[in-house]
Amino acid sequence: MTSTSAPTAAAPASAIEIRGIRKRYGALEALRGVSFDIRRGEFFALLGPNGAGKSTLISIISGLVHASEGSVSVLGHDTVRDYRAARRRLGVVPQELVFDPFFKVRDMLRIQAGYYGCGKEVWPWIDEMLERLDLSAKANVSMRALSGGMKRRVLIAQALVHKPPVVILDEPTAGVDVELRRTTWAFMSDLHRQGTTVVLTTHYLEEAQELCSRIAILDRGSVAVIEPTQHLLARHPYRFLRIKLVDGAQLPEGLMPLVTGEVNGALELKLETSRNPIGGVFDALRTAGIGIEDVHTREPDLEDIFIELTGHPVGAVAAGAPK
Numbered sequence: 001m002t003s004t005s006a007p008t009a010a011a012p013a014s015a016i017e018i019r020g021i022r023k024r025y026g027a028l029e030a031l032r033g034v035s036f037d038i039r040r041g042e043f044f045a046l047l048g049p050n051g052a053g054k055s056t057l058i059s060i061i062s063g064l065v066h067a068s069e070g071s072v073s074v075l076g077h078d079t080v081r082d083y084r085a086a087r088r089r090l091g092v093v094p095q096e097l098v099f100d101p102f103f104k105v106r107d108m109l110r111i112q113a114g115y116y117g118c119g120k121e122v123w124p125w126i127d128e129m130l131e132r133l134d135l136s137a138k139a140n141v142s143m144r145a146l147s148g149g150m151k152r153r154v155l156i157a158q159a160l161v162h163k164p165p166v167v168i169l170d171e172p173t174a175g176v177d178v179e180l181r182r183t184t185w186a187f188m189s190d191l192h193r194q195g196t197t198v199v200l201t202t203h204y205l206e207e208a209q210e211l212c213s214r215i216a217i218l219d220r221g222s223v224a225v226i227e228p229t230q231h232l233l234a235r236h237p238y239r240f241l242r243i244k245l246v247d248g249a250q251l252p253e254g255l256m257p258l259v260t261g262e263v264n265g266a267l268e269l270k271l272e273t274s275r276n277p278i279g280g281v282f283d284a285l286r287t288a289g290i291g292i293e294d295v296h297t298r299e300p301d302l303e304d305i306f307i308e309l310t311g312h313p314v315g316a317v318a319a320g321a322p323k
């Protein structure tokens with residue numbers, strides 16, 4: 001794919017600008033003054049518990065929902081006043097599997113390209129996407145005959161038929177097996193390297209941690225944090241220690257407040273780096289005469305940060321979210 005998103009001297013610095021967005025549904029305020037920019041060429045993650053406002057914000061960016069207050073622009077084009085230009089520059093992969101069951105895969109993609117004013121000049125690009133997404137063998141198969149994972153990959157191709165410089169992926173690998181996830185991310189990473197701005201929402205936080213250079217976390221309709229991924233990970237003042245004790249041994253009472261759970265028969269302790277040195281745990285076990293069968297340490301990951309910031313595990317429903 002030849003990128004259409006290379007910056008020029010007059011080009012806006014931001015791929016997406018979000019300014020003071022509020023959205024009300026009766027008494028419920030789904031978004032509460034959300035403002036931030038997504039830079040050109042970023043691989044950006046938009047995360048949050050269910051009901052945090054992610055889908056509402058994506059619908060406003062894509063022009064499917066009007067905000068109660070505020071504005072959004074895509075590459076400098078307001079999504080309300082200049083909606084045709086904004087939509088032409090944006091591709092959205094929806095979370096829901098929405099498709100026409102009676103069309104064959106290649107035919108549906110060519111029809112979709114026509115909605116954007118594209119003709120036969122994009123047919124080679126469509127065939128390239130079919131190949132890259134492992135769909136070439138299904139090009140002449142009707143959509144209803146595809147598996148759920150294949151339908152989701154067709155939706156990715158559908159969002160990209162007009163070669164948009166900005167792409168939003170809303171849970172693109174939900175229900176997709178590991179191999180298909182790898183295929184999808186290899187393709188999207190290539191597009192990103194060519195200059196495409198990619199915005200990702202996902203409950204697979206390891207994907208966001210690995211792929212995205214900057215992360216925003218929404219919670220209860222507001223931005224809880226927006227930071228570079230590495231800065232976000234570095235702000236967590238803890239490390240985790242998993243220890244498996246010899247059969248029948250009990251952890252000393254003084255260490256019990258540090259326990260966060262059990263993983264495959266090993267206790268996981270959350271240690272504040274400035275107050276709970278790992279050596280102190282070993283000293284306490286040695287003093288109590290307790291043997292260790294196995295030990296493992298890990299640094300905090302994005303899921304740990306997510307839970308600390310929102311108070312919710314991944315996939316949980318935020319308090320006050322619409323039912």
